[in-house]
Amino acid sequence: MPINESIEEITIDQVHAAYRAKEFTVRELVQAYLDRIEAIDRTGVNLNAVITVSAGALEEADRLDDAFAASGELAGALFGVPIVVKDQIETAGIATSFGSIASGDYVPANDATAIRRLRDAGAIILAKTTMPDFATSWFSTSSKSGLTKNPYDLARDPGGSSSGTAAAVAANLSLVGIGEDTGGSIRLPASFCNLVGLRVTPGLISRTGMSSLVTPQDTSGPMARTVLDAAKLLDVLVGFDEHDPYTAAYAVSAHAGSYAAELDGATLSGVRIGVLRQAFGDENDAEGASVNSVITAALERYADAGAELVDVEIDELDHYVGFTSLYTTRSLSDMNAFVGQRPELGIESMQAIQAEGAYHPKLDLLEAIVAGPVDPKDDPDYLDRLIAQGVFQRSVIGVMASKGIDAIVFPDVRLPAPSHDDVMSDRWTCLTYPTNTVIASQLLMPAITVPAGFTPNGLPVGIEFMTVPYSEAALLKIARGAEVAVGARRRPSLATPAL
Numbered sequence: 001m002p003i004n005e006s007i008e009e010i011t012i013d014q015v016h017a018a019y020r021a022k023e024f025t026v027r028e029l030v031q032a033y034l035d036r037i038e039a040i041d042r043t044g045v046n047l048n049a050v051i052t053v054s055a056g057a058l059e060e061a062d063r064l065d066d067a068f069a070a071s072g073e074l075a076g077a078l079f080g081v082p083i084v085v086k087d088q089i090e091t092a093g094i095a096t097s098f099g100s101i102a103s104g105d106y107v108p109a110n111d112a113t114a115i116r117r118l119r120d121a122g123a124i125i126l127a128k129t130t131m132p133d134f135a136t137s138w139f140s141t142s143s144k145s146g147l148t149k150n151p152y153d154l155a156r157d158p159g160g161s162s163s164g165t166a167a168a169v170a171a172n173l174s175l176v177g178i179g180e181d182t183g184g185s186i187r188l189p190a191s192f193c194n195l196v197g198l199r200v201t202p203g204l205i206s207r208t209g210m211s212s213l214v215t216p217q218d219t220s221g222p223m224a225r226t227v228l229d230a231a232k233l234l235d236v237l238v239g240f241d242e243h244d245p246y247t248a249a250y251a252v253s254a255h256a257g258s259y260a261a262e263l264d265g266a267t268l269s270g271v272r273i274g275v276l277r278q279a280f281g282d283e284n285d286a287e288g289a290s291v292n293s294v295i296t297a298a299l300e301r302y303a304d305a306g307a308e309l310v311d312v313e314i315d316e317l318d319h320y321v322g323f324t325s326l327y328t329t330r331s332l333s334d335m336n337a338f339v340g341q342r343p344e345l346g347i348e349s350m351q352a353i354q355a356e357g358a359y360h361p362k363l364d365l366l367e368a369i370v371a372g373p374v375d376p377k378d379d380p381d382y383l384d385r386l387i388a389q390g391v392f393q394r395s396v397i398g399v400m401a402s403k404g405i406d407a408i409v410f411p412d413v414r415l416p417a418p419s420h421d422d423v424m425s426d427r428w429t430c431l432t433y434p435t436n437t438v439i440a441s442q443l444l445m446p447a448i449t450v451p452a453g454f455t456p457n458g459l460p461v462g463i464e465f466m467t468v469p470y471s472e473a474a475l476l477k478i479a480r481g482a483e484v485a486v487g488a489r490r491r492p493s494l495a496t497p498a499l
Helices: 012-020 026-042 057-071 113-120 163-170 187-192 227-237 245-253 286-304 317-323 327-340 350-356 364-370 382-403 420-424 438-443 472-486
Strands: 050-053 082-086 124-129 176-181 196-199 219-224 272-276 308-312 407-411 447-454 460-466
Touching (some): 012 227, 026 057, 026 082, 050 163, 082 163, 113 124, 113 227, 124 163, 163 176, 163 187, 163 219, 176 227, 187 447, 196 472, 219 227, 227 447, 227 472, 272 286, 286 308, 286 407, 286 472, 308 382, 317 382, 317 438, 327 350, 327 382, 382 438, 407 472
Parallel strands (some): 082 124, 272 308, 272 407
Antiparallel strands (some): 050 124, 176 219, 196 219, 196 447, 407 460, 447 460
8 A cells, every 4th residue: 555545544553563563764755745745735625724844854754764774763752743834833844833923033042942852852843734813713814824614514614723733643644743832722623623632731731832822721732633743742742841830740740651551451431521511512503512412321321331421510601711812901001911922033022023913813812812901910800810719610610529529521612613614704703602612721721622524514623521530541631431332533534635
C-alpha cells in the first residue's frame, strides 16, 4: 500500500512500529504529510488549515533517520512524530503570526518551552496552523489567513481558535497537533472536527512563548485522533518551567509515571458520570435537538459499557459563567504585556491594532477587549469576579463530591458547526455563540472532548468530560473508556487528486 494511503488515521504507536519494521523512514513519513498538505490544504479542496510549512522538517527527518540507523533505537517518546502547531505558539526559525497581519514577518529566535519539550522528545514541527487574530474567536476568521474549512463540510467552519490544528489533524495532514485553550479553543474545534482535545489544569504545561488571552486560564494542549495519542503528547508537554510561575501547578499535581501507560484496559465500568442537562441545546431548535440526540445516544452507550449516569444541576450556572468571564476585564492587560515584551514583533498594543484596522472585521471579542479597562483593577467588579470564580469552583466540586461523581458530562457546544455564511452574516458572533467549553475554563478545571457521533447531515458532535483540578490521569481513563464504548472517530471524505 502506498505510504500516502497507509498513513490515514495512523497512530503514534503504529508509526513507531513501522519505523522499527523498516516499512518507511521518517523522511518518507514527513514527505507524505507534506504531499497531503499540498494536495488537500493548498490545492484540491483547499482546506486552508496550514499557514506556514517548516522549511527544516525534511532535514530534521534525515537527522533522525541517521540516528536510528546508527543506534537501532527510537530516541525519544515522540521520535519521528510530525506535529502541526497552532500559530499562537513561538517556534524558532519558523514564522509565527498569532493569526494577525500586524505580526509582519516575525520569526522567533527561540522555541516556546512546550515546543522545546516536543523537539527534545524527537518530534518534528511540520507546520504552523491557522487561527483568528490573537485567538479572539470561536471561529476561524483571521486577518492573516482568512477562513479555514471544516473537512467534514467545506461550507462550515472548523471552530476556533485552534482552527487550523483541528482541520489539519482531522484531515490527516499531520499525525497529531498542538492547540491552545483559554475558553475552549482546543475543545470546540476538536468537537467540530471529530477529534480528541484536552484542556489541562492551567499550569501543568508551560505557556512561555505562547501569546496570552486570559493568563490564569491559558494553556496549550494536545489535539489528536485518539485518546492514547493525546496522552502521549501530554506525557511530554507537562513539567515545571522557571519562566512560567503558573507551572507550580505541576508540582501540586504530583502525578508520577505515564498518562499513556495508565490507559491500558481503561473502561467505563463503575464510573459515575454526572449529566449536566442544563448545558444541552434547545430541543425546540432543530440544530440543538440534533446535537442532543447524538449526546443522548452516546450516553446510552456509556451506560451499556458499565457507567452509572446521574443527572446533576449546578446552581446559578448561567450567572457564574457570565460573571466570572475575564475577557473584557483582564485580556487587554495580558495581551498588551505579551506584545510589549517583544519589540521585534512591531506591535505597540491591541489598541493600536484596532485603530489601524489591522484585524479581521468579524472579531467582536477583540473589539470588546480593546474597549475594556487597560488595567483589570479598573473594573469595579474585578475582585468580585475573582472571588466568584472560587465560589463557582467550590460549588461544582461540592456537587461532584456529594454525588460521588467522577466527571460531569455535557455537549461541548449546543449547536453543530456553523456555516461560513452564519459567521460572516453575524448570525452568530463570538460573544453570542452558545459554547459550553467556557464552563471548565472559568472553573480552572481540566476537561476533554471525545467524538460522540454525527448529526443526520454528517456533522461531528463532541462530548465533554470535566473533572476536578489535577485529575488528568483519571480524566484520560474515562475518555478512553468513552472512546471505546462509542468508537465515533472516522476520517472525512475529501475528494482529492491522487497522491
